[in-house]
Amino acid sequence: MNLNLPVVIAGAGLAAMLFSCKTPQKDMGCRFEGEVVDMTGLDGCGLMIQLNDKDHSKLQVAEITDSSFHLKAGQKIRFNYTELHDRASICMAGKIVRIDCIKER
Structure with a gap:
């Protein structure tokens, strides 16, 4: 079996890149405080977070x-x-967001 050494090395390098662990991001902690409020009285709204x-x-x-x-x-x-700028809502109150870190106080 005749293996071409550069091809083997390139393949090993590619495999190492694909299967390597990502460096974990430093946990900044949950830094905002708020309260969940029921805004169902407004058209198209539901539970929201009030900062x-x-x-x-x-x-x-x-x-x-x-x-x-x-x-x-x-x-x-x-x-x-x-903040998710690519989303739309009929609720006309507040920014549309993704919650990345959350815990009860």
Whole structure:
């Protein structure tokens, strides 16, 4: 069996890149605080997060990366989020977001 050494080395390098572990991102912790509020009284709205900021900004939750976490009205939470600019909603209150980190306070 005649193996071409450069091909073997290139194949091994490619396999190492494909199966290598990613460097874990530093956990920044959940840095925002808020409360889950029931906004079903507004057309197209449901449970939203009201931030503990001076404006009491509201966030529409489109996704939660932790599928085991479920929002409940009145729940006090710490979380991180990413605004989703490619989403639309008929609820006219708040930014549409993905929750990247969430825990109860």
